[in-house]
Amino acid sequence: MELSSGISEDLVARLSRAEHLVVFTGAGVSQESGVPTFRGPEGLWRNHTSEELATADAFERDPELVWDWYDYRRQIIADAEPNAAHRAIAELEDIYEGLKLITQNVDGLHGRAGSSSPIELHGNIWRARCTRELTVRQFLETPLAQRPPRCEACGALLRPDVVWFGEPLPVKAFEASRRAAESCDAMLVVGTSAVVRPAASLPLVAKHNGATVVEINTGYTPFSVLIDATLMGAAGGILPELVGRIAERRDAEGRLESTVRGGEERGSS
Ligand code: OAD
16 A cells, blocks of 8 residues: 555565664754755855865864854754654664664754664764864853863863764764664665765665665655665655554554464463
């Protein structure tokens, strides 16, 4: 049976049979919370692209400009609430034991929606790192009183504790993500344009290892043709429906199993 969102019963069946589910998210999952994505028209800020601002070179040249951009984004995120997509992903933890959530987002909205331990591949915008001592601390002040902000201990510049273009991903987080992608039997890829490597390679690693890979996106991406299905539309609409149908199906199958087992036990007594 095909519903209007395009979620086929066959797809629900395949996903509900999975034992090891990975959810991989990008900026699109927070779009309905009012957090701008990186690419596309809303990704521009004062005529700069994220590629121009999210680099160590840009920070060296003009730390105030880069912190202005982060301060702007931090204020948006501070006012934002997790949306139906974040909440549906958090609910998946009740359905799939050991679910792994990997995000490229730095906004912390998955944690606020109730996801227990998201792997944050690109860091977190609410932490800052001293550029001299490399110490990392929680840094919640927004709007910033001092731009660029400085380390209280040594006076050196602070930078956001996020991964910039050209920088390596945190080793432990990437290793854990790669292992999860290699060993999962299903992956949901939500709201990412899948152009920033190495994070964007994870869905292909999963596919290569035999997993069912399904993306949820408002448009097609470079790997749409390589995976099992694209559910086209806003994540806040599609995910609650998908998660609800998986839960129903697993419930029904669970009830069916216990009915059969109950019948066998009664028959044997
Ligand atoms: P992008 O801005 O590149 O892509 C957002 C994706 O979300 C696009 O494919 C949109 O079609 C889709 N989208 C938008 N609204 C949506 C919605 N409501 N529901 C579902 N999908 C929606 O963001 P990312 O792929 O996350 O890295 O970008 C990857 C990385 O590039 C970011 O982590 C960041 C950025 O520069 C660094 O800063 C290192």
